[in-house]
Amino acid sequence: MNETVGALNELSKGHFDIQVAEDNSDTEIGRLNQTLVEFREKLKETEELRAPQIGAERQAEIDRRNAVVRFADEFDAAVGSSLEPCSPRSDGRPRLSLNFRRALKLPLRAASV
Secondary structure (H helix, E strand, O other), X not given: OHHHHHHHHHHHOOOOOOOOOOOOOOOHHHHHHHHHHHHHHHHHHHHHHHHHHHHHHHHHHHHHHHHHXXXXXXXXXXXXXXXXXXXXXXXXXXXXXXXXXXXXXXXXXXXXX
């Protein structure tokens, strides 16, 4: 019985390679050991099936992050050169860069009021 309890403790820690003394008797301990062996095999099988899924989920997350970075880089390459960081105007509104103004065909200087 102590050996079975020890094996169950190891299974609970994720150690599926534990050795369990097989007892094929029809006693309560024998049936308990047989069930433990079956349980261990099912846990091994479940872990073997989950491992590729976990790897695929991790790869999907990496792919999503890379796609966002690529999008940001492409956006910056396409639009970033039109927008230059500049200080806000005296009224608090941001200034448009020279390239952006040209692209929008806006006058290079704001009209004086």
